[in-house]
Amino acid sequence: MEDFFPSKLAIGKQFCNRHKEKELLNKNIMKTRHTVLVSPRRYGKSSLVHHVVSESKLPFASIDLFLAHDDKAIIKRILTGIAEIVSQILPLDQKILQKLQALFSKFRVSLSVSHFLIETTYNISEVDAADQIFSGLLALQELAKAEHKKVIFFIDEFQDIASAESAKSIQGAIRHIAQATSEIIFIFSGSNRHLLLELFDDKSMPLYMLCDKIYLDRMSSESYKSHLQKLAEYKWGSTLSEANFYKIMALTELHPFYVNLLCNRIWENKNPPTEQQIIEAWNQCYEDEKRRLVVELEKLTRNQQEVIKSLAFEPTNELSSQTFIAKTGMASSSILQSTKALFERDMIFKVTFEERALPFFKINQVRVLDPLLAYALRQYG
Numbered sequence: 591m592e593d594f595f596p597s598k599l600a601i602g603k604q605f606c607n608r609h610k611e612k613e614l615l616n617k618n619i620m621k622t623r624h625t626v627l628v629s630p631r632r633y634g635k636s637s638l639v640h641h642v643v644s645e646s647k648l649p650f651a652s653i654d655l656f657l658a659h660d661d662k663a664i665i666k667r668i669l670t671g672i673a674e675i676v677s678q679i680l681p682l683d684q685k686i687l688q689k690l691q692a693l694f695s696k697f698r699v700s701l702s703v704s705h706f707l708i709e710t711t712y713n714i715s716e717v718d719a720a721d722q723i724f725s726g727l728l729a730l731q732e733l734a735k736a737e738h739k740k741v742i743f744f745i746d747e748f749q750d751i752a753s754a755e756s757a758k759s760i761q762g763a764i765r766h767i768a769q770a771t772s773e774i775i776f777i778f779s780g781s782n783r784h785l786l787l788e789l790f791d792d793k794s795m796p797l798y799m800l801c802d803k804i805y806l807d808r809m810s811s812e813s814y815k816s817h818l819q820k821l822a823e824y825k826w827g828s829t830l831s832e833a834n835f836y837k838i839m840a841l842t843e844l845h846p847f848y849v850n851l852l853c854n855r856i857w858e859n860k861n862p863p864t865e866q867q868i869i870e871a872w873n874q875c876y877e878d879e880k881r882r883l884v885v886e887l888e889k890l891t892r893n894q895q896e897v898i899k900s901l902a903f904e905p906t907n908e909l910s911s912q913t914f915i916a917k918t919g920m921a922s923s924s925i926l927q928s929t930k931a932l933f934e935r936d937m938i939f940k941v942t943f944e945e946r947a948l949p950f951f952k953i954n955q956v957r958v959l960d961p962l963l964a965y966a967l968r969q970y971g
């Protein structure tokens with residue numbers, strides 16, 4: 591069975607739209623401008639990067655700093671990324687290995703069946719993290735220059751760097767390379783938008799003003815229409831009815847992860863779905879995700895839970911209105927404090943677009959970001 595609607599990276603035929611963002615990112619790559627991709631989690635940052643990069647055909651490393659909370663882990667992952675790129679630029683043979691060792695003189699370079707390995711030579715607890723990262727990236731840059739290659743270095747979950755002992759000096763080392771290189775293009779991203787932007791928007795931080803930002807929002811129902819109808823034709827030899835297409839858009843509120851989650855279930859049907867089957871599939875998604883949603887809710891304070899519950903029932907343009915105060919039973923100062931925290935965690939968002947598939951979305955309205963979480967909260971009542 592083909593996977594049209596992956597829960598992870600959307601690639602090839604699975605990838606829908608994003609024309610504008612693709613173009614922006616492409617331009618940045620051509621001009622060697624670094625980019626930070628910003629959106630709530632699961633809106634499609636990783637998919638976009640992989641899509642654009644695979645079309646660019648440039649040597650590419652993708653590393654992820656998820657839970658890389660100490661210097662050691664960060665050095666290791668960055669060196670892995672460097673080695674990944676090196677392995678794409680140079681043929682994997684013993685002669686080259688010697689050359690590489692000379693270039694990466696601070697490191698131990700070795701050769702496995704499928705790639706080069708680059709590791710620190712010292713006891714890793716004794717090395718200066720920033721110095722290691724600087725030396726590694728510098729050697730990569732020199733190699734790329736000598737080979738007349740541009741290379742792309744994608745660092746995901748970059749916000750997790752912040753808790754390492756040498757977080758700031760490591761960022762300083764990255765800046766040092768990034769602002770001088772014409773060979774390495776950095777793309778940064780992360781699922782905690784608030785923490786990520788602190789690293790790039792704060793004047794006191796090393797990476798301040800280093801990157802262009804590309805913001806990803808939800809895609810339009812227009813772009814989903816051609817995507818879904820093509821896959822419906824492919825699967826059932828006929829398209830979805832208008833009403834059923836809009837039902838899918840309304841339930842998922844165009845959230846890319848949930849469009850895929852729901853469609854994945856629907857496309858398992860032998861025949862085009864009825865409206866009832868679409869609703870049942872959504873309920874099934876809810877059953878499958880319930881535990882995760884509960885865990886997310888449990889991380890919130892009581893006040894935050896109260897606010898998000900009220901918003902699930904009734905999104906509002908006026909958080910400080912009497913109606914909202916009465917509904918939550920909280921003081922307006924507590925409401926503001928809770929909503930601030932919920933915005934920072936990307937649990938709620940402000941509507942900034944009009945969309946014919948979502949007539950219940952009003953500009954400036956504050957809503958629960960995750961449509962299934964909102965659905966769950968309404969179920970509990």
Ligand SMILES: Nc1ncnc2c1ncn2[C@@H]1O[C@H](COP(=O)(O)OP(=O)(O)O)[C@@H](O)[C@H]1O
Pocket residue numbers: 595596597598599600604605606607608629630631632633634635636637638781846847850
């Ligand atoms: N352009 C796209 N077309 C189709 N599905 C997409 C697209 N972008 C993301 N998705 C889907 O949305 C979900 C989240 O995508 P992902 O790239 O992992 O997001 P992020 O990196 O922002 O967390 C996945 O299920 C993915 O398949």
Ligand SMILES: [Mg+2]
Pocket residue numbers: 635636637746
């Ligand atoms: Mg991602």
